[in-house]
Amino acid sequence: MRICHQCQTEMIADCNVNVEGGLYGIKISKKGGGIFRRASAKPKAAVCPDCGNVAFYIEDPRAFRV
Ligand SMILES: [Zn+2]
Incomplete structure (x- = not known):
């Protein structure tokens, strides 16, 4: 579960990202x-x-830790 940094509302996750x-x-x-x-x-x-805040995330952040 992801909480909005701006207003502490539960965010809708798993949205796809595309360039318009x-x-x-x-x-x-x-x-x-x-x-x-x-x-x-x-x-x-x-x-x-x-509030419309958008947060980006990836599903396997540990791969970036090297
Ligand atoms: Zn918010």
């Missing part, structure tokens, strides 16, 4: 120490139904 007008989604990546240590993920969004 294109077929391309946003991808977040981080270079690691080698070709197999590169972390990447497609972000998801959580939307606050009360």
Whole structure:
């Protein structure tokens, strides 16, 4: 469960992220120490139904910790 930072309302998670007008989604990546240590993920969004705040998150943040 995600709570809005602005108003502490429970956010609607698991929303897809797309760039308007294109077929391309946003991808977040981080270079690691080698070709197999590169972390990447497609972000998801959580939307606050009360104030409209949007938060991005990924499902496997541990892959970025290296
Ligand atoms: Zn809010």
